[in-house]
Amino acid sequence: MTAVGALSTLTRASSLAAQTTPQFGSPDYEAALKITDGIKGVFQSPALDAMSVAGDNVNHLLLIQLKNWLNSFQFAYKDAPEDLHTLSATYGAANVLTYGDAVWEKYKLGEKYEITDPTTSAPAIRNVFWPSRFGPDAPKDITAKDNYYQDTGIEVLQQRGTIFLSCNNTLNGQAAAAVADGRAPAGMEAADVASDIAANLIPGGVLVPAVVGEVSRAQAAGYSLVFIPKFSL
Numbered sequence: 001m002t003a004v005g006a007l008s009t010l011t012r013a014s015s016l017a018a019q020t021t022p023q024f025g026s027p028d029y030e031a032a033l034k035i036t037d038g039i040k041g042v043f044q045s046p047a048l049d050a051m052s053v054a055g056d057n058v059n060h061l062l063l064i065q066l067k068n069w070l071n072s073f074q075f076a077y078k079d080a081p082e083d084l085h086t087l088s089a090t091y092g093a094a095n096v097l098t099y100g101d102a103v104w105e106k107y108k109l110g111e112k113y114e115i116t117d118p119t120t121s122a123p124a125i126r127n128v129f130w131p132s133r134f135g136p137d138a139p140k141d142i143t144a145k146d147n148y149y150q151d152t153g154i155e156v157l158q159q160r161g162t163i164f165l166s167c168n169n170t171l172n173g174q175a176a177a178a179v180a181d182g183r184a185p186a187g188m189e190a191a192d193v194a195s196d197i198a199a200n201l202i203p204g205g206v207l208v209p210a211v212v213g214e215v216s217r218a219q220a221a222g223y224s225l226v227f228i229p230k231f232s233l
Contacts, residue, residue, distance in 0.1 A: 070149075090166065107174075
């Protein structure tokens with residue numbers, strides 16, 4: 001092989017490695033695993049079946065239980081919000097909770113998973129789990145109607161400290177499925193789709209190699225497991 005050929009091969013290999021080797025974890029997530037005090041929970045779910053529609057919003061039981069967990073400790077047991085530490089660990093179909101709007105639209109996730117956007121009555125082309133339910137002006141009075149503490153939007157749960165993990169194993173499987181069933185644009189291979197999804201998670205979403213391993217890491221760090229099973233509300 002000539003020097004030029006060798007350089008070309010090395011360049012292609014480096015490009016492929018950059019494309020297929022994502023960046024895992026985040027400083028905030030690693031810091032969360034090092035916390036030694038407070039109350040800690042990791043919420044795990046593989047299923048989209050645990051959904052319900054409430055007005056113009058689609059809720060998932062994992063998000064509802066996160067909200068309930070935070071509220072019970074903060075308002076019933078009077079724990080300080082800064083002492084409550086939560087992780088969301090999705091995989092399987094539920095991993096779509098961690099994908100940004102661009103991914104939902106480009107790869108037709110609403111159509112694939114039969115999720116209707118209540119605001120359009122059409123298959124969702126946005127992450128219907130992400131936005132705040134009651135907006136930035138929602139009252140902080142826990143007794144008020146539609147108050148901040150009853151909001152199950154991922155956006156608000158992140159504000160309350162929850163870190164949302166996204167499973168790379170699942171992501172790669174869903175990328176391959178998008179190519180196989182024609183939802184990916186022509187010419188895209190599974191590795192291209194996977195790289196695209198990984199680059200377009202929800203704001204603050206944390207890509208991890210495999211959620212099953214991260215749940216073990218979290219439990220070793222003192223997080224109790226809250227498993228959200230597959231059933232309809």
